[in-house]
Amino acid sequence: MATLKEYFFKDARALTQHAEFPITDRDGNELVKVISRVHLNFEANAFYVSFYIPARNGVDCPELLCLNSLGQLFEWKRNLHVTTRLPNLQETTSDDLRFTGRIFLYSEEPVPDHFKEQIWQEAKPLGHLIEFRSVEYMEARNRAEKPLAFISHDSRDKAEIAEKLAIALSTRMCPVWYDEYSMQVGDSLRESIEKGLKECRKCILILTPNFLANGGWAKTEYQSIFTRELIERQKVILPVWAGVTAKDIYDYSPILADRVALQWDDGLDTVATKLVAAIGV
The missing domain is CATH 3.40.50.10140 (Toll/interleukin-1 receptor homology (TIR) domain)
Structure with a gap:
């Protein structure tokens, strides 16, 4: 049966780039290391992001910490400089793509409802659309595959x-x-x-x-x-x-x-x- 991590890697309909990012506390101590992906859709002139979050290891809500690290992820994306040329269009680079606001959070441990509500409330004014994918998502996919x-x-x-x-x-x-x-x-x-x-x-x-x-x-x-x-x-x-x-x-x-x-x-x-x-x- 497929794992959540496998779905994280294969749930992509666009060119993707990924890297590991440590989530740290205010003192710089590493709390958890997540995998961040940038999904580049040159035809739509847009990109979105996803995170794979392993077991929390005592961290209450690493998903919220991931969202707080978006600036770091966007800075990493700006250094990619991926270039492509679509049919009948001029050359396009990843720098030209606009963020859609879509953020997928793949969490090995289910996110408590009160944290989901907090994240949705904080994300809405920023135009971010959050989708949580955890054990239930994995089990539903496994039943179908x-x-x-x-x-x-x-x-x-x-x-x-x-x-x-x-x-x-x-x-x-x-x-x-x-x-x-x-x-x-x-x-x-x-x-x-x-x-x-x-x-x-x-x-x-x-x-x-x-x-x-x-x-x-x-x-x-x-x-x-x-x-x-x-x-x-x-x-x-x-x-x-x-x-x-x-x-x-x-x-x-x-x-x-x-x-x-x-x-x-x-x-x-x-x-x-x-x-x-x-x-x-």
Whole structure:
């Protein structure tokens, strides 16, 4: 099941930039670190913002502190200088975009009603439109969505490949099972992986030198996926090669070497688009 953090990253209909910002008290002590996103819509000549707020760690209302830090976020946005050229229009930069007032607050802990009322009252005179998204939002989305693909990867390829691919697929309305987003504290690793392997329509194998050298979970996942193919008598494996050759794959698994694979060198957009088509979203 997807987490609130996953929805924070994939709930975007525009170009986004994000950064971590510490929320501090008056003495400069860090209270909580939030992820701030600026959503740039060049066609509408506008931008809006969103915040991901982890567990409060004793902070009463970090959401209010986030709103108080908007000036810092806008200053960071002014330093982006993102430039684009839309069809039949002059070149446009992120500096030209106007703030719509829309602010989305993704809070791992539900915001008490009295804090919501306080925030709405303070935001209204400023023209800010606040939307709270927390546990209820996550649960409603989970009920409506089911992961369509399982991403099997070596942990050393997480940052550079697996996470980027998971986000790219999610933004294309293709929910995926991805360990960082699909597991909660206290979950059984084995049970969660087995559930994902059995329930997802397809299984994406990110085949890298790290994966091929992994004799632990990566090997176990591949064997489980291959066993599922034998039992169900259908092809569920979607290979993505990154930094490996046909001989490397053949040495690892001759049967796997016969599968048509996507090449990570073709670019994230190309790989994600072709995977969505193969998954059948």
